[in-house]
Amino acid sequence: MSRKKRTTVWKDVTLLTMVGDYGLIDDGAIAVTAGRIVWLGRAADLPTTYAEAHVISCGGNFMTPGLIDCHTHLVYGGSRVAEFEKRLTGVSYADIAREGGGILSTVRATRATDEDMLYFLAEKRLAQLQKSGVTTVEIKSGYGLDLENEMKMLRVARKLGQGPSMDVVTTFLGAHALPPEFNGDSEGYMDYVCGDMLAAVAQENLADAVDAFCEDIAFSRDQVERLFVKARELGLPVKLHAEQLSDSGGAKLAAKYGALSADHLEYLDEDGVRQMAAASMVAVLLPGAFYTLRDDHQPPVDLFRKHGVPMAVASDSNPGSSPVLSLSLMINMASTLFRLTPQEALAGVTRNAARALGLDDRGVLAVGRKADFALWDIRHPAELAYQVGGNPCVGVVKDGKVVF
Ligand code: DI6
Ligand code: FE
Secondary structure, eight states: OOHHHHEEEEEEEEEEOOSSSSOEEEEEEEEEETTEEEEEEEGGGOOGGGTTSEEEEOTTOEEEEOEEEOOOOOOOOSOOHHHHHHHHTTOOHHHHHHTTOTHHHHHHHHHTSOHHHHHHHHHHHHHHHHHTTEEEEEEEOOSOOSHHHHHHHHHHHHHHTTSSSOEEEEEEEEETSOOGGGTTOHHHHHHHIIIIIHHHHHHTTOOSEEEEBBSTTSBOHHHHHHHHHHHHHTTOOBEEEESSSSOOSHHHHHHHTTOSEEEEOTTOOHHHHHHHHHTTOEEEEOHHHHHHTTOOOOOOHHHHHHHTOOEEEOOOOBTTTBOOOOHHHHHHHHHHHHOOOHHHHHHHTTHHHHHHTTOOSSSSOOTTSBOOEEEEOOSSTTHHHHOOSSOOEEEEEETTEEOO
16 A cells, blocks of 8 residues: 555644644644654645645644543542532541541442443543543552452553553552551551552553552551552552642652652642652642642642643542543643643643653654644634633544544
8 A cells, every 4th residue: 555545634724733832833734644643734835745645624623632631540430429518518528538438438339340330430431531632541540459459440441441542541559548458557558559469460561650649648658658669679650649638748759769740739849849850750730639629729830830840730530539521621720720821731631741651652743643633623722721611622533543
């Protein structure tokens, strides 16, 4: 087959390449062969080699890289709607967790749900996320909290990534909460997580990274450090839920272990930001959790800018603190709640999200990168941050094929 036959050219489009700032190209065109970008630029400059390629018109819409949701807990059983109603009466998220609700109520429900049902439920959530332009999603375990159920969650996550329409990156979050059978023995549970559980997960290649929840209501710095040492021995990259509800020194520990990212970070101080910068980490901001928990402690966005820490933005999609199924809504919330510029917010779900997952083959539109695109019915790039609740996404292309 000749190259012409195998190439598709997308035209009548404004490209937001996300190289540099927006990297806007008016009257653009983008050529794709075998799922990769082979050329892009002004349509008027399209090389004659592509003259006979298959052409698809984008109808004057905007195109961005496919969005990347770099922090989710999408696989789970049960519902936390009763807890939502309880929090509306003034009971805090941490109080509910201490009373054995919260994450532990989802653990009970997830253990009681079989693999097929977990897959079915998560696939529906993934289909919603896809409609907001997402082509790559990270999914964490952390609602199993024993060997069998953590493996079950990770197998479901892996399977969700086997279809043609979404890439899934998996993260082992065994250190999410203390399960009831280890009540009062968090050291013993950490032995289990760092020993049998991590070994089995690594053995079956079920996780691309290791995460933990470093917080008063979860695990201490010292406990997380033990886990990071083990992850390093196994060659697995680490990341951390840090400084979400208090300053526990989690991000600094993550920096010491060369983590890909620290996530949440509402209570991070300047020294922590400096250490993240020195370790080339990404700050993952989660406005959906901030909003849902009615938090009022802003992550230190100015300090991230000052020290050059790239900011990613993710949904944190989970049944408790962030029941969010739209990444484009997170672009809006990152701007409105955290005052990211619309351009920073879009970089947060593309270029910087790729970096938070250690992926260098996506997140920008450039020659050689994956042909993962989202198409938007907008006429100005800031509209992506401006709209609330509608869905400006009119198409999703994955590996060069239209999937939505
Ligand atoms: N922080 C979060 O926001 C999620 N996990 C975590 O460590 C919440 C998970 C949940 O409430 O179910
Ligand atoms: Fe989370």
